Amino acid sequence: MxxxxxxxxxxxxxxxxxxxxxxxxxxxxxxxxxxxxxxxxxxxxxxxxxxxxxxxxxxxxxxxxxxxxxxxxxxxxxxxxxxxxxxxxxxxxxxxxxxxxxxxxxxxxxxxxxxxxxxxxxxxxxxxxxxxxxxxxxxxxxxxxxxxxxxxxxxxxxxxxxRPDSGALPDAHQLDLLLMALRANIAEPFHLETFCQKHELNPRALRSLFKQHTGMNVSHYLRQLRLCRAMSLLRYGSMTISDVAAECGFDDSNYFSVVFSRACGVSPRDYRQRFIGLGGKTSLSLMTAE
Structure with missing residues (x-):
């Protein structure tokens, strides 16, 4: 309630x-x-x-x-x-x-x-x-x-x-560029070094800046984005677990299940079933530390 x-x-x-x-x-x-x-x-x-x-x-x-x-x-x-x-x-x-x-x-x-x-x-x-x-x-x-x-x-x-999924912001600030890139490429592999090379940024300095402003590292933030996307797909869609994993950037569905279970406390299959059983009311629990 x-x-x-x-x-x-x-x-x-x-x-x-x-x-x-x-x-x-x-x-x-x-x-x-x-x-x-x-x-x-x-x-x-x-x-x-x-x-x-x-x-x-x-x-x-x-x-x-x-x-x-x-x-x-x-x-x-x-x-x-x-x-x-x-x-x-x-x-x-x-x-x-x-x-x-x-x-x-x-x-x-x-x-x-x-x-x-x-x-x-x-x-x-x-x-x-x-x-x-x-x-x-x-x-x-x-x-x-x-x-x-x-x-x-x-x-x-x-x-x-x-818009959250827009390309670059007008001031082209490096933190904004990185956040936009992460949100826009959930399903694809992300390599910070390649991103920094493209935008002529310093990877070490950008990692430090990202940690300072968000409280987490880049890989952890991207993992949360992917898990949130997975939760939405499991709640509202009919895709298979393998397709959900691929849509959220996981090449291996077994590895996706391990990561999801560790973060949410239940397997993707059980999460979907619990959501259906409770009529849309579930308890979410994502870890905020590595």
Whole structure:
């Protein structure tokens, strides 16, 4: 059963329309929904974001537009830090095209998940901090300023966000390039040295940068991407175990079963059967350490 969160427990007054809930760190949190909407910006660390029963491996730069009808949870977190920007659409008095700035229920879940460039995160960090201070005041002017800052934040998100499976980000930052390459090539072998040679990057420096920002090494992150993809295929598809393994970058289905069982606590076959038996409600547990 999903936990229900209410606006009266988070917003300063009934007049306030936006508030920043800092989660530094974000601990494991059970499945829940709420009677308000929110933006989720991930600053560092890693974990699993289970959003309407779909698992997303998350790390720095991930952006989610979460609506009140959504159900989500956090699992297997490792030094995860994020901000939830909560807002009540019906309270916002500032005139703007909010349906375009902040995607609502008429926008698919796929279109409400984005990636932010490193440059964008730097700009957004200051704006979120400014909003966090202003939204803790209840006088009318502060309420209006908070809404104006929310609009600025939403516009900046439109400027700096990119599709998770896009190629290179405009600033071509090496960490962004690597994250995009990993997400876009789950089914194919990935060689960091070849990637660095192509983009004229230093492999040792990039490994260190990746570890610093995500809390894991490149191979572990890629493994989580592949296992999350495998869980989705096992939950919602009818592919054979061998085909699932191949789709997720494993040449050997037996090796895939060993890796999956070690990470999730059950074999791929048993995972699929347990999911079917429980009507879509399963307990996920991915290891966050090698």
């Amino acid at each position: 999903s936990l229900r969160l209410f606006k009266n427990d988070f917003f300063l007054t009934s007049m306030n329309s936006v508030v920043v809930a800092e989660r530094h760190p974000q601990a494991d949190f059970p499945s829940h929904d709420h009677d308000f909407d929110e933006l989720v910006i991930v600053w560092r660390g890693n974990g699993l974001h289970i959003w309407n029963d779909i698992p997303y491996p998350i790390t720095c730069g991930d952006l989610f537009y979460i609506n009140s009808r959504d159900r989500h949870s956090y699992e297997s977190v490792n030094e995860l830090a994020l901000d939830n920007i909560l807002f009540c659409r019906e309270r916002i008095g500032l005139m703007a095209d909010w349906s375009q700035l902040l995607p609502g229920d008429d926008v698919s879940q796929e279109q409400r998940y984005w990636r932010l460039s490193t440059l964008g995160m730097s700009v957004l960090r200051d704006k979120v901090d400014e909003l966090a201070k202003e939204c803790m005041k209840s006088e009318p002017l502060s309420v209006q300023l908070s809404e104006a800052l929310l609009m600025q934040l939403a516009l900046l998100l439109l400027r700096f966000r990119q």
